[in-house]
Amino acid sequence: MxxxxxxxxxxxxxxxxxxxxxxxxxxxxxxxxxxxxxxxxxxxxxxxxxxxxxxxxxxxxxxxxxxxxxxxxxxxxxxxxxxxxxxxxLHSNLSESGTFDCSDGLVNQIHQNILWSQRSNFFEVPTDCPQRDERLGWTGDAHLFLPTAAYNMDVAAFYSKWLVAVRDGQFENGQLPSNAPRVYRRVAAGWGDAGVICPWDMRNLYNDQKILADSYESMVRWVNYLEHKQEGLINKQLTYGDWQNANSETPLYLISAAYFKHSVDLLAKASSALGKVSDVEKYNQLSSDIKKAFIDEFVSDSARVMGNTQTGYLMAISFDLLPDSLVELAQSRLVELIVENDYRLTTGILGTRLLLPTLTKIGEVDMAYRLLQSRDYPSWGFQIENGANTIWERWDSYSERAGFHKDSTNSLNHFALGSIGEWFYSTIGGIKNLESGYKVFEIRPRIGGGLTHAKASYASIRGTIVSDWVYDETGFTLSVSIPVNTTSVVYLPMIESTDIDQVKEKAVGEGAVILEQTDQEMILDVPSGQYTFRVPRS
Structure with a gap:
């Protein structure tokens, strides 16, 4: 076909x-x-x-x-x-909300592979795969992919409906299922947490306070259940681990403890959003206690995270599980692991969701691009080099050299490892939500990977946002479209030999307000409308 x-x-x-x-x-x-x-x-x-x-x-x-x-x-x-x-x-009838295109053909193909896996698996529920005797709404896959899914398509009604099945599948003791509608009794950290993560994400994506209110009791019951599974605040809930990792097993209890902290943090935020003041204090304190226990159990005085895996460091950094004094050293250890592995990832579905955003957050944008654009195993490019036009379940589902993976659990159409699609919009295009429903957002494209052009658009509930940039020998040009009744923060990269005063003058002339100026970026408050900003080389 x-x-x-x-x-x-x-x-x-x-x-x-x-x-x-x-x-x-x-x-x-x-x-x-x-x-x-x-x-x-x-x-x-x-x-x-x-x-x-x-x-x-x-x-x-x-x-x-x-x-x-x-x-x-x-x-x-x-x-x-x-x-x-x-x-x-065939797929659920979801309108496409985002568009993405750039000057790198490999990156564009990865984006298309992600889209096809989303189409194939958004079939009444977010299934894991459309071909084998399973086709279940695995909760881990669904929460990891939600940010990407929402950029690509309008999934407001789709996920709202599915979250009813998540709540309906909750056990009397508070356990949340690993799949919804519930088929198995299996319960797993990093999977059941979808019952907390998805309602919070949906609230932020679509300004949907109701879904947060509808899910709140279920969220509380899940966290209460996890508290009873702890030993000295180290959660002992079983987990599937960093599923489909590239031969780099992160300690299971580390993953369980990290997701326990993450769910408690989101529950504290949900409590605040719903005006439940006493709950905010309770869950903030619980989060602080979990963090201390995690550090004592899994983090050495030299910032070595138990297991010494990429995923372990990604979780510790992303979920705020490190003492302030060790954050930079732990970040360096993550970078060293990637360099020592010849700039190759080792993450499974849990770690991959955090990989590119975390590298971006710690200032390693070039490394993030390098991993994204790799064609070596394990990578998205490796899949494409071996004939993939969807996202595979495994990094090595097939290769021309080795043939098909020997395990029959080997779907060639599985969106979980495609959770990086969010990064295409939020970092390459630079469109990122800052306040519920994109009332406030930023446009902060990150140059890298040899890209000379990228364009991303997103049809938010408040209107369509566009970021369209070109980077060539003449300089950097950014064209944006800002919907009415929104506040946008636009970042212009300061390239070499730029006349900063000239850039400022023209930006103010376009109606922008200069918020901050650094050596790396000029930060602008830009009102609604369409604008083109230019950062020329002198």
């Missing part, structure tokens, strides 16, 4: 009454051109059509769907051509 997707096939055929046509679906072919079916596990992924015998018959199923790119056809007695079959793409 030219593209891996979720849907079915439409037949347009003619033949004798009673003749059967059998269609088998798969994501890829073996070297001998036979269909890959091992990764379907027990899913048959087979449609059978018995012909009526009319002159021409058109048929497609209505009560099934498949994740596939290839179709094996058997039983047809005529000459079967491409005109006899059409691939029908």
């Amino acid at each position: 030219g593209q891996n997707f979720a849907g079915w096939a439409r037949l347009n055929v003619k033949g004798k009454s009673g003749d059967s046509i059998v269609l088998r679906f798969g994501e890829k072919l073996h070297a001998d051109s036979s269909l890959l079916v091992r990764n379907l596990r027990t899913a048959r992924s087979t449609d059978t059509y018995v012909m009526r015998g009319d002159h021409s018959e058109t048929w497609e199923p209505k009560f099934t769907y498949h994740g596939y790119q290839y179709v094996e056809i058997s039983g047809y007695n005529g000459a079967f051509t491409a005109n006899n079959i059409t691939g029908i793409v």
Whole structure:
């Protein structure tokens, strides 16, 4: 079909009454051109059509769907051509809210792969995969991908509906399920926390106070449950770990403890947003106590985080689990780990969500770009080099050298490792929400990776935001569109040999107010409207 997707096939055929046509679906072919079916596990992924015998018959199923790119056809007695079959793409009807394009073809393809995996798996619920005998709404995948999903598509109603299933699946003791609608009794840190993370994110993305109020009791029950799983404030809830990591296992209890702190922090923020003053104080104190226990258990005096993995440092840095005196040293250790690994990531789905934003936060934008643009294993570029047009479940699901991964849990259409899509909009394009529902936002594009151009747009609930920049031998040009009734903070990078006074004069002439000036950036308060700012080389 030219593209891996979720849907079915439409037949347009003619033949004798009673003749059967059998269609088998798969994501890829073996070297001998036979269909890959091992990764379907027990899913048959087979449609059978018995012909009526009319002159021409058109048929497609209505009560099934498949994740596939290839179709094996058997039983047809005529000459079967491409005109006899059409691939029908199916997904929940979500309008696209974002656009992204840049001067790097690899980055653009990664973005397209993410979009196709989102389309394929946003199918009534955010499923993990569309092809095998699973297709479940795994809570870990869903919360990790939510920021990316919301940039790409309007998921307000989609996630609101799904969060009802999350709450409905909560156990009497407060445990939140690993999948919703709930199928298994499995409960896991980093997965159940979706019941806290998603309502908070939805409130910020869409200014949806109601979803926070509707979820609050469930959020409290989850945190209360976690408190009872602790040993000296180190949460002992089981977890799947940093799923699909590249041979770098982060200690499980470290992950559980880190997510415990993260959920408590978000619950404190939710309490404040809902005016529950006494709860704010309680959960802030609990967070502080967890942090102290985490440091005592997992962080050495030399800022070494137990396990010494990229994901361990990413969680410690991102979730504020380090003493102030060790933050910079821990950041250096993270950078050293990546450099020592020949600038390759080792993260699974939990760590990957934090990877690029954390590197950006600590000033390692160039390193973030290098990881993004890598074509070596493990990377998104490695997947593309080996034929991927969606995001894979594993970093090494397939390679031309080694073939298909030996494990049957090997989906070639899985959005979890595509959580980096958020970074395309928030960092390459620079569009980032600062206050609930984009009432206040920033446009802060980060130059790097050899990019000479990038354009991102996002249809927020307050209007469409556009960031369109060009960086060439003449300088840096940024064109922006700011919706009415919003406040935007625009950052202009100060490149070499820039006449700062000239930039200031022209920015003020455009209606901007200079908020701050540093050696690296000029920070502007820009009212609604469309503007072009220029930072020329002298």
